[in-house]
Amino acid sequence: MAEAKQETRAEPPTADREIMISRVIDAPRELVFEAFTEVRHLSRWWGPEGFTTTTRSFEFREGGEWDFVLHGPDGTDYSEWIRWLRIAPPERITLLHGESRDDPNAFNSVLTFASDGAATRIVMRTVFPTKELRDEAVEKYHAIEGGRQTLSSLAAYVTDLARKGAEG
Numbered sequence: 463m464a465e466a467k468q469e470t471r472a473e474p475p476t477a478d479r480e481i482m483i484s485r486v487i488d489a490p491r492e493l494v495f496e497a498f499t500e501v502r503h504l505s506r507w508w509g510p511e512g513f514t515t516t517t518r519s520f521e522f523r524e525g526g527e528w529d530f531v532l533h534g535p536d537g538t539d540y541s542e543w544i545r546w547l548r549i550a551p552p553e554r555i556t557l558l559h560g561e562s563r564d565d566p567n568a569f570n571s572v573l574t575f576a577s578d579g580a581a582t583r584i585v586m587r588t589v590f591p592t593k594e595l596r597d598e599a600v601e602k603y604h605a606i607e608g609g610r611q612t613l614s615s616l617a618a619y620v621t622d623l624a625r626k627g628a629e630g
Contacts, residue, residue, distance in 0.1 A: 478593045481600065483609040484585040489620040491575045493627075494582040495552035497620050498522070498573070507619035508532075510608040515542075524549050527563070543568075559588075567595055584613060 487494055497503045501520045508515050512535030519529045524546055532540040541561050548556035552575055560568030571588040586609060590596040599605035 476589045479591070479596045480587060480589045481596065481605055481609065482585065482587045483606065483613060484583060485610075485613040485617060486578055487582045487584060487613075487617040487620060488580070489582060489617075489624040490580065491577045491582040492552045493624055494584060494616070494620050495555075495575050497616060497623075498555055501528075503619070504528075507615040508612065509615070510604075510611040511535075511615070522546060522549070567591060569595070569599075584616070586613065 497507065499522045501517050504520075505515050505517065509532050514533045516531045516533065517528065518531070519527065521527060526546050528542075528544040528546075530542050530544075532542050534540065543560055543562050543565065545558045545563075546555065547558055547570075548554065554575070555573045557571050557573075558568050559571055567590075569588055569590045571586060574585045574587075576583045576585075588605075588609075590599060
C-alpha cells in the first residue's frame with residue numbers, strides 16, 4: 463500500500479494579509495541596496511511624499527535596529543521602529559516594522575533587489591499578522607499609495623546619485 467503524501471506548510475497562506483509593491487529604478491542594484499544601509503541615505507528618501515524622518519538610533523546589521531520618528535506633512539509625528547532580520551547584499555533585506563520594539567502588530571517586510579539590465583527591480587512584500595491589520599493599513603494609513611510614494615522617492619534619490627556619480 464502506497465503512503466499518502468502529506469502537504470505541510472511552514473506558515474499559513476498570506477495573500478489576504480499582504481501588500482506587494484514593485485518598481486523598476488534606473489540605477490544599479492548595488493546603489494539601490496546601499497540606499498537602505500546608512501541614515502544619511504534613508505533620511506533623504508524614506509516615507510511617503512511630504513514626510514521627513516528624525517533618527518533616534520540606527521544600526522544596519524542583522525539584529526540591528528532603526529528607531530525613528532516619521533513626521534507627517536500635517537505635523538503629526540509617528541514613532542517607528544525597524545529590526546533588520548536578514549541582510550543579503552545586494553539581493554535581499556528582511557525586516558520587522560512596528561511602532562516600537564514591543565509592538566504586537568508589527569509586520570514583516572521582504573525587500574528584493576534584482577538587476578534588470580542597467581536598472582533595478584525592487585519588490586517590497588509586506589505581511590501583516592492579520593487580514594484586519596492589513597485592511598486597516600490600506601484603508602486608514604493608505605499603505606499601498608504610501609509604499610508607492612516611498613519607492614518613488616527612493617527612485618528619485620538613487621537616480622540622482624547615479625547621475626552625479628556618472629558626472630564624476
